[in-house]
Amino acid sequence: MANEIFSPVILPCSGRTMPNKLIKVALYEHLSKFHGGPPNEYHMGLYTEWAKHDWGMIVTGNVQVSQDHLTLGRDIVTPTLINEETLAQFKKLARTIHAEDSRQPSTRPLAVMQLSHVGRQSPNFIGGRNTFVPPLAPSSVRVGSNKRVQSNDGTTYLEAQNAPHLSIRALFQVPREMTLDDIKDVQQAFIRGALTALKAGFDGVQLHCAHGYLLAQFLNPKSNIRMDQYSAKNGLRMVREIVDGIRDVVPKDFVVGIKINSADYVGSGGKPSDETVLKETQHAVDHICSIAHWGTIDFIEISGGDYESPDFMSAKATSSRQAFFAHFAKEARDAMRMDAPVDVTVPLILLTGGLRSPAHLQTALDAGHADILGIGRGSILRPDLPAILHGRIAKATAGGTSIASDGEPFAHEPDADLKVPSWFPKIPLIGVGVSIAWYNVRMRRIAESQMVKTPDGKQPPAPPPTFEMSGMEAMIRMWIWMDWNKLKFPAVSVAMLMLAGLFFTR
Numbered sequence: 001m002a003n004e005i006f007s008p009v010i011l012p013c014s015g016r017t018m019p020n021k022l023i024k025v026a027l028y029e030h031l032s033k034f035h036g037g038p039p040n041e042y043h044m045g046l047y048t049e050w051a052k053h054d055w056g057m058i059v060t061g062n063v064q065v066s067q068d069h070l071t072l073g074r075d076i077v078t079p080t081l082i083n084e085e086t087l088a089q090f091k092k093l094a095r096t097i098h099a100e101d102s103r104q105p106s107t108r109p110l111a112v113m114q115l116s117h118v119g120r121q122s123p124n125f126i127g128g129r130n131t132f133v134p135p136l137a138p139s140s141v142r143v144g145s146n147k148r149v150q151s152n153d154g155t156t157y158l159e160a161q162n163a164p165h166l167s168i169r170a171l172f173q174v175p176r177e178m179t180l181d182d183i184k185d186v187q188q189a190f191i192r193g194a195l196t197a198l199k200a201g202f203d204g205v206q207l208h209c210a211h212g213y214l215l216a217q218f219l220n221p222k223s224n225i226r227m228d229q230y231s232a233k234n235g236l237r238m239v240r241e242i243v244d245g246i247r248d249v250v251p252k253d254f255v256v257g258i259k260i261n262s263a264d265y266v267g268s269g270g271k272p273s274d275e276t277v278l279k280e281t282q283h284a285v286d287h288i289c290s291i292a293h294w295g296t297i298d299f300i301e302i303s304g305g306d307y308e309s310p311d312f313m314s315a316k317a318t319s320s321r322q323a324f325f326a327h328f329a330k331e332a333r334d335a336m337r338m339d340a341p342v343d344v345t346v347p348l349i350l351l352t353g354g355l356r357s358p359a360h361l362q363t364a365l366d367a368g369h370a371d372i373l374g375i376g377r378g379s380i381l382r383p384d385l386p387a388i389l390h391g392r393i394a395k396a397t398a399g400g401t402s403i404a405s406d407g408e409p410f411a412h413e414p415d416a417d418l419k420v421p422s423w424f425p426k427i428p429l430i431g432v433g434v435s436i437a438w439y440n441v442r443m444r445r446i447a448e449s450q451m452v453k454t455p456d457g458k459q460p461p462a463p464p465p466t467f468e469m470s471g472m473e474a475m476i477r478m479w480i481w482m483d484w485n486k487l488k489f490p491a492v493s494v495a496m497l498m499l500a501g502l503f504f505t506r
Contacts, residue, residue: 005361005389009056009372011298012345014255016203018056018372019107021365022386025301025352025374026114026206026259028071029061030440030478031447036070036077036128038089043076044096045447049462050379051099054386055109056372058097062116062208065189066128069118069135069214073126078115078193090200098201112255113197114206115190119214120175120223136182137175138217138224138232144168183230186214187242194246194254204255207242210303215239216261219287236290247296257350258291259301262328284328285335292336292346301350301374302329329369350374356410358392358403366404380439381411383446383462411465414438418471434471437478441469 009018031042050058063076070077079086097111120137122128127135178186194205209215217223219235230238239258246256262284291297333349340346352374355361364370378385388410389403396403418434442465450459469477 004365005373005393006054006386009348011255012347013296013298014204014253016110016253016255016298017106018110020054020056020386021372022055022389023057023350023372023374024050024055024059024109024379025350025376026059026061026208027376027380027443028436028440029076029443030072030074031444032074032076034073034126036064036067036073036075038079038086039076039093040089041451042444042447043093045450046443047093047096048099048450048459049383049446051097051109052102052459053384054107054390055379057110057112059112059114059206060093060097062114062213063193065115065117065193066186068128068133069122070126070128071118071122073128078189078196080192082192082196082199087196087200090196090202094201110203110255111201112204112206112257113193113200113202114208114259115193115197116208117186117189117214119212119217120172121212123171124173125171132173134173134176136178136186137214138178138226138230140174140177141223141225142169142174143172143212177226180228183238187238187245190242191245191249194256195249198250198254204257204298205246206257206259206301207239208259209239210259210261210301212261215242219261236287239291240294243294243296255298256296257299257301257347258297259303260288260291261303285332288332289336289339292340293344295344297347299348299350299372300332301352302332303352330367333368333370348372352376356413357408358389358396358406358410360407361389362402362404377413377439378410380442380446381413381465385410412467414465414467414469418474434475437474438469438471441474441477442466 005022006020009021010016011018029043029046031046032038032040047058047060061076062071063078064070065078067077067080094111098108100108118127118135120135120141120143122135125131129135190207197205207215209219212220212223215238218230218238219232221232224230224232224235226232243256243258246254250256288300291300329349329351337346348371349369350372351364351370353376355364355373355375356378361373364373375385382388392406393403396406415435418438445466446462449461449463452460454460
């Protein structure tokens, strides 16, 4: 059974073949210029390292289709005008992922660009807009306002169950409700993003419908209180029209995937009752089945969490949402295969999250939780994870055992050590932001290691992770770009050390 992980996989709609079932899934990189832009030498360095190893598919970090709706500022952004000049860096990134200089076509990973629009979760100050210009969203519902209320006259609106933390109110404005023209513009931006990927040489795209971003906001009744054809009841219409628009302009062998959010269907606060879980599971499964029945999607990635309940940013597998998430993956996979018409190609289920050992990978396949396997932070800790897995399989085979019994993690994870100082405000986003920062710094170090060459003209191996870096140090290194090891001016060095002392000794 272990060889199943490294057997080729045919994607059902496009017919493209992945060399194996291991996917390096999308990760926020924070490597572009501050206000967003095309891929640069840091992206090339980072993806050069991933491309060296035997991944079946490599998905880029979330590439924004709107220059004025960024996440933390340094996002890759698709061009508004497609020509040779604007495509140049995207073409270079596609060639880098394919490792065209060193791999035969049959062993190259598929290169997939993740397309995203942040919607109401695009923050103030660093979101790409002028200060206090609100972002677009299905409805004028601020992040953190999630209680559905019906007034005496029958009008439905939302109010906060708990007043959002002041930091949330400062970062995330009340968004502007999208007009029908806004919706059409955003749909065209996604289609233009897919054309950018196609013309640049990528094998496909993945639509980001998770983590509370714009497409997920259309699906979610707590963020979508529209009463028109794009209401939450018809939430899939927005996504369906984008997918149909993409399929109209790309060849049949172009890969199209979707990332969807299981946590959008779970009520916030407390442990849900059995009846509630069944109802929410069915709602989520209905959406998965509807997407499957379109016959236009190659794979559906199951994810969870948003900025209000940011479980997806944390490596801790202790929340009730993540237990729901594991259950949901199998329910969705079974249901869409059972209900699909005979003439419809059913998408593959890509499971991401918690796959930290060979046993986790094998169990996910054996238990029917997934068809293909997504690795996120493990690919940052060990870009060569496929090679490690090959070695562990060989060791198990030689010992007459199965990797299903090999529960040793591929790498140590630093999350438990990255604590926010006790004096720092208790803000959930800050807590998980410390972890994000550590991984962002790690990715930048990998990128920098591949931007230099050894005397024989080859890139050196990626440096090992540095677990001595504290959470606050990671936050500073993420936001302040400089070569910390080569500060040339003594006064600057002293100032930096004094600043560091304030943070690290309290």
